[in-house]
Amino acid sequence: MENNDNLSGPSVLRTRDQARGEVERARLSADVHDLLHVLRRSPNELIPFDWVRHLRPSAEYQLGTQAIPTASIVGSVDRYREFDRYYLPKEPYLDERWIGVRSAQLQGKELPPIQVYKVGELYFVKDGNHRVSVARRQGQAYIDAQVIELNVAVPPEPGDTLKDLIIKGEYADFLKHTRLEELLPDHHEIKFTTPGRYDRLIEHIRTRKYYLDTKHSTDTPWDEVVCNWYARLYSRIVEQIRTHDVLKRFPGRTEADLYLWIMDHRYFLSERYGFDVGSEVAALDFSRHHAPPVLTRLGQQVKLLVNGGKLDEDLPLSALPEPT
Known part of the structure; x- marks a missing residue:
């Protein structure tokens, strides 16, 4: 038993060190994206979920847990300033939470589903922004999510202002x-x-x-x-x-x-x-x-x-x- 503990300890440290290096590179990529978008005069932010009210949602439905495409996640309820539109972390204070999620992933731990609002074919994160960031950074195509769908007559599209x-x-x-x-x-x-x-x-x-x-x-x-x-x-x-x-x-x-x-x-x-x-x-x-x-x-x-x-x-x- 003692031997297993000795093996698991360094494993956790190694995964955290790997995750720390990854989040630092992710923030560097976010800085590069910011510069490119400034030069192109195009936005590089997530869409605030509050903007959805302009679409006049008429009803909402619980769709349960399902796999959703990570590329279709375009906004957040309350963390839209902390990540760029590619869901890269923008601030150092996000590192520890990001490292914790990535380290757990590297150790093979099962992460709980995120929670999202679905509007048209796009998604806004209610809970689980760091899990989305890690998934997007790893090129993960789908992520499990508890989905609440809002009914709108005219749906949003990627890149909408x-x-x-x-x-x-x-x-x-x-x-x-x-x-x-x-x-x-x-x-x-x-x-x-x-x-x-x-x-x-x-x-x-x-x-x-x-x-x-x-x-x-x-x-x-x-x-x-x-x-x-x-x-x-x-x-x-x-x-x-x-x-x-x-x-x-x-x-x-x-x-x-x-x-x-x-x-x-x-x-x-x-x-x-x-x-x-x-x-x-x-x-x-x-x-x-x-x-x-x-x-x-x-x-x-x-x-x-x-x-x-x-x-x-x-x-x-x-x-x-x-x-x-």
């Missing part, structure tokens, strides 16, 4: 208000690059209701108005954007962005000429007169490549004319 989640939360509210998912399951995605735009779509739908009510001298049901707005206005302009390849002249923007601008431009042209010019004329005229210059567009495309397709700021357009 706070602005992205705010926009997706507004999209969720829009879908709930319009019931577009139920009425038209195959509708075009309506995604903006700037917060506050879905309220303007609701205004367009209400204006459409006023037009239909007046035309037919009746109170048009809301669902019918939504479908009519989508078919006669939104979808039609999107088809014009695609037919004439307008989107390529506005790097980093979306069809929804262009829909609002083209609708404003259509109103401006119609006021100028005294008749409705239609969506195609408005789309072509807007593209011709208000797309950024070629050199500006090239610069914007480079920025998008550097930022992984994300806008780091609102990209400028030529000054838009005000309707008269």
Whole structure:
């Protein structure tokens, strides 16, 4: 028995020494990642779980214990400042806990499941951040986790910023208000690059209701108005954007962005000429007169490549004319 104790003692010391060397290298890697992300002007932080509230979760479900992909763990409930987005430890005070977890792993001890929230296909750690850090550092593809799933209408994606989640939360509210998912399951995605735009779509739908009510001298049901707005206005302009390849002249923007601008431009042209010019004329005229210059567009495309397709700021357009 005494002999076994003598053998186990040095084994524990060796594993702790190995783990200590590993955590020091892990923090050095975190410093390198920080520098690279500064140069790229891209974030290197975990996503705070508190941001998820912007997605308007409607319910939560206990899924029990299951193996989840470690690469899909993108955030933490309360330790998001202590690790980078690769779950590398950033501060020396994390070392002892990290060493303890890694040492136990090296000794073959079974570690308890972590606890996570699942949002879409991404995970946020409730308990077990150091176990995740060690697992990611060792290239472990899966980790056992007790999973609580939050139901959201518009799920997050890797690399989402706070602005992205705010926009997706507004999209969720829009879908709930319009019931577009139920009425038209195959509708075009309506995604903006700037917060506050879905309220303007609701205004367009209400204006459409006023037009239909007046035309037919009746109170048009809301669902019918939504479908009519989508078919006669939104979808039609999107088809014009695609037919004439307008989107390529506005790097980093979306069809929804262009829909609002083209609708404003259509109103401006119609006021100028005294008749409705239609969506195609408005789309072509807007593209011709208000797309950024070629050199500006090239610069914007480079920025998008550097930022992984994300806008780091609102990209400028030529000054838009005000309707008269």
